[in-house]
Amino acid sequence: MSGRAAAAAPPVRLRLGGGSYDCRPDESVLQALRRQGVEVPHACEKGVCFTCLLRCTGGSPGGKAQAGLRDSLRLQGFFLACQCLPESDLEIAPAAADDLFVAAEVASLRDFSREVRQLRLRPLARFEYRPGQFINLRGPGGLVRSYSLASLPESDPALELHVRRHDNGAVSGWIFDRLQPGQRVEIQGPSGACFYVPGDPTQPLLLVGTGTGLSPLLGIAREALSRGHRGPIRLYHGSRTRWGLYLDGPLRALAASHPNFDYVPCASRDAAAGLRRRRADDAAFADLPSLSGWRVFLCGNPPMVAAARKRAYLAGARLQDIYGDPFELRDLRRRPRA
Numbered sequence: 641m642s643g644r645a646a647a648a649a650p651p652v653r654l655r656l657g658g659g660s661y662d663c664r665p666d667e668s669v670l671q672a673l674r675r676q677g678v679e680v681p682h683a684c685e686k687g688v689c690f691t692c693l694l695r696c697t698g699g700s701p702g703g704k705a706q707a708g709l710r711d712s713l714r715l716q717g718f719f720l721a722c723q724c725l726p727e728s729d730l731e732i733a734p735a736a737a738d739d740l741f742v743a744a745e746v747a748s749l750r751d752f753s754r755e756v757r758q759l760r761l762r763p764l765a766r767f768e769y770r771p772g773q774f775i776n777l778r779g780p781g782g783l784v785r786s787y788s789l790a791s792l793p794e795s796d797p798a799l800e801l802h803v804r805r806h807d808n809g810a811v812s813g814w815i816f817d818r819l820q821p822g823q824r825v826e827i828q829g830p831s832g833a834c835f836y837v838p839g840d841p842t843q844p845l846l847l848v849g850t851g852t853g854l855s856p857l858l859g860i861a862r863e864a865l866s867r868g869h870r871g872p873i874r875l876y877h878g879s880r881t882r883w884g885l886y887l888d889g890p891l892r893a894l895a896a897s898h899p900n901f902d903y904v905p906c907a908s909r910d911a912a913a914g915l916r917r918r919r920a921d922d923a924a925f926a927d928l929p930s931l932s933g934w935r936v937f938l939c940g941n942p943p944m945v946a947a948a949r950k951r952a953y954l955a956g957a958r959l960q961d962i963y964g965d966p967f968e969l970r971d972l973r974r975r976p977r978a
C-alpha cells in the first residue's frame with residue numbers, strides 16, 4: 641500500500657418512494673431511514689414484533705432480515721427493517737396494509753382483574769395459528785402492540801388475548817375505555833416460535849411466566865393437554881401480589897381435572913395462604929434443580945426470561961428445548977408510560 645489511506649467504501653444507498661438515502665455501515669435500514677426523516681412503523685426494534693416490515697424490490701436484504709417470516713412473505717421480498725444491515729444498495733417499498741393485516745371483529749371483552757382484560761377477536765378471513773404465538777393489533781393512530789394467544793384454534797371460535805392496562809398506555813387505554821363488542825380492528829400475524837410441538841408425549845414440560853406472560857403459557861398448556869400429553873406439566877405464574885394472579889381459580893380447577901398438570905402461583909411480596917412467596921423463576925428452579933430432558937417455556941418480563949433461559953441451560957435443559965417469549969415493546973409515544 642502507498643502512504644495514502646485506502647479510500648472508504650461508498651455508502652449503501654436506500655431508494656424508497658422516489659427518494660435516495662444513505663445507510664452507514666453500523667446502521668440498520670430502520671435507523672438510517674429514521675435518521676433522515678422517513679417514518680417507518682416500528683415497535684420493539686429487536687426483530688420480534690414484525691411491525692417494521694418493508695418490501696425489497698431490488699437487491700438483497702440478507703437472511704437475518706427475513707428470519708422468522710412466513711415463506712409467503714419471504715418470497716415476496718418482505719424483510720425486517722430493524723434487522724437489516726445491507727451490504728449493497730436496496731430498492732425498497734412500504735408494506736401495503738392488505739399484505740400484512742386482516743380485519744377482525746371484537747367478539748367479547750371481559751375483565752379478569754382491574755389491570756387485565758380478556759379480549760376475544762373473531763378474524764374475518766382465514767387465520768391459522770398455534771397457541772402461544774402472538775399477533776399484532778393495530779390501535780388508534782396506527783400504533784401497534786403485540787399480544788399472545790391463549791386460545792385453541794380447534795375448540796375456540798375466537799382468538800383470546802390478555803391485555804394489561806398501562807399508565808398512559810395509548811393502546812391498552814383504548815382497549816379498556818373505548819373498544820366495544822362488534823367493532824372491527826386490524827390484526828397481523830401470527831408470529832413467534834413459542835408453542836407446543838408434539839413429540840415425546842411423556843417429556844416433562846416447565847412453563848414459567850410473569851404478568852400477562854401467562855397468556856401464551858395457558859395456550860401452550862391447553863394445547864398439550866388437548867393433544868394427550870402424558871408427561872408432567874408444571875406452570876409457575878408470578879406476580880408481586882395475589883391480585884396479579886388473575887387466573888388463579890381457573891388454573892387451580894384445570895390442575896384438579898388433570899393429574900399431570902400442576903399450577904404453582906407465586907407472589908413475591910404477598911404471604912397469602914396457598915401462594916409461594918417467591919419469584920416464579922426462583923420457585924421453579926428451587927423445585928426442579930435438574931432439568932435434563934425437560935422442555936422449558938419462559939414468557940413475560942424480559943430480564944426474567946433472559947436470566948431464566950441461562951439458568952435452565954445450566955440446570956441441564958438442552959438449548960433447543962428452551963423457548964422464550966420476552967414481552968418487550970418499546971414505547972412509541974413522546975410522553976412515556978408512568
